[in-house]
Amino acid sequence: MNARTRELVVALAAGLLFGAGLVIAGMTQPSKVIGFLDVADGSWDPSLAFVIAGAIGVHAVVYQFLLRRPSPVFAALCTIPKRTEIDTKLVLGAALFGIGWGLGGFCPGPAVVSLVSGVQTTMAFGGAMLLSMGLVAALEPKSKDA
Amino acid sequence: MDLQNFTPWSALLGGALIGISASLLLAMNGRIAGISGILGGILKPAAGDVAWRVAFVVGLLASGAVALVLSPANLGASPRSLGLVVAAGIFVGVGTRLGNGCTSGHGVCGLSRLSVRSMVATATFMATGIAAATLVRVLGGAS
Numbered sequence: 001m002n003a004r005t006r007e008l009v010v011a012l013a014a015g016l017l018f019g020a021g022l023v024i025a026g027m028t029q030p031s032k033v034i035g036f037l038d039v040a041d042g043s044w045d046p047s048l049a050f051v052i053a054g055a056i057g058v059h060a061v062v063y064q065f066l067l068r069r070p071s072p073v074f075a076a077l078c079t080i081p082k083r084t085e086i087d088t089k090l091v092l093g094a095a096l097f098g099i100g101w102g103l104g105g106f107c108p109g110p111a112v113v114s115l116v117s118g119v120q121t122t123m124a125f126g127g128a129m130l131l132s133m134g135l136v137a138a139l140e141p142k143s144k145d146a
Numbered sequence: 147m148d149l150q151n152f153t154p155w156s157a158l159l160g161g162a163l164i165g166i167s168a169s170l171l172l173a174m175n176g177r178i179a180g181i182s183g184i185l186g187g188i189l190k191p192a193a194g195d196v197a198w199r200v201a202f203v204v205g206l207l208a209s210g211a212v213a214l215v216l217s218p219a220n221l222g223a224s225p226r227s228l229g230l231v232v233a234a235g236i237f238v239g240v241g242t243r244l245g246n247g248c249t250s251g252h253g254v255c256g257l258s259r260l261s262v263r264s265m266v267a268t269a270t271f272m273a274t275g276i277a278a279a280t281l282v283r284v285l286g287g288a289s
Contacts, residue, residue, distance in 0.1 A: 010174040011198040015205020017167035018179060023213045025160020026153060029222035035151065037279035044147050047157045052253055054161025055168070060258040062169035079176055080259070086266050093245020098271030100237025102278025105224045107249045108181040108242060112203060113210040117221040124228055125235040132239025137190035
């Protein structure tokens with residue numbers, strides 16, 4: 001297959017794996033997410049800490065390996081964000097995202113995966129999320145660097 | 147602590163799959179598996195940079211469809227009211243856009259490459275996430 005097709009096939013496969021990972025991990029169960037975030041509750045469920053541990057455990061190692069590959073391979077990784085400054089937008093954005101996550105129990109990935117369920121509150125969350133993303137994107141100035 | 151619902155092994159396995167997915171996307175396509183960023187590139191498309199994002203989202207939706215058939219209980223409903231989840235969606239939409247990432251973009255991909263921005267972002271959204279979840283319960287908004 002040509003490079004373009006391979007790019008699409010890889011993206012599709014990655015999406016399938018990612019979604020499967022989210023479901024298996026329990027990230028598509030908002031009650032479980034809230035049970036994880038609500039650390040002060042007597043019935044605190046620390047399970048989801050193992051999700052990020054498993055993900056970083058794999059990805060951090062692969063990343064280090066990719067860094068050491070000859071330059072033509074690494075050159076393809078040019079979309080890795082280069083910004084290093086800690087600014088208000090970053091902190092405010094992260095703070096707001098966290099509030100939403102703790103309020104609803106959904107973050108973007110699980111919300112998309114769960115859309116197919118047709119559950120009303122899931123659709124409402126997803127719709128509100130996508131609309132808000134789109135609105136902010138439309139209001140942003142033209143140049144946007146990650 | 148809730149020992150009945152403690153599921154460390156499936157969480158670890160799910161996490162590993164997410165890690166493999168992110169590694170695949172980065173190694174083969176040179177792209178970050180940050181969901182809010184991937185969605186953002188569809189909502190505000192740049193020429194030539196859309197198709198792979200759509201393919202990825204199709205993959206996410208397809209995995210959801212499989213889950214719906216095999217284990218629908220795993221696609222849980224939020225225990226919160228309709229009004230609260232809409233507010234939550236707005237916070238997540240605005241926040242991920244402003245902060246340039248979410249749990250996957252910052253939490254998985256950013257931390258994996260030791261990004262200081264992602265460390266700050268992750269610590270921040272974990273803190274406010276914990277605060278929000280706790281506050282809703284304390285104020286009686288939980289199910």
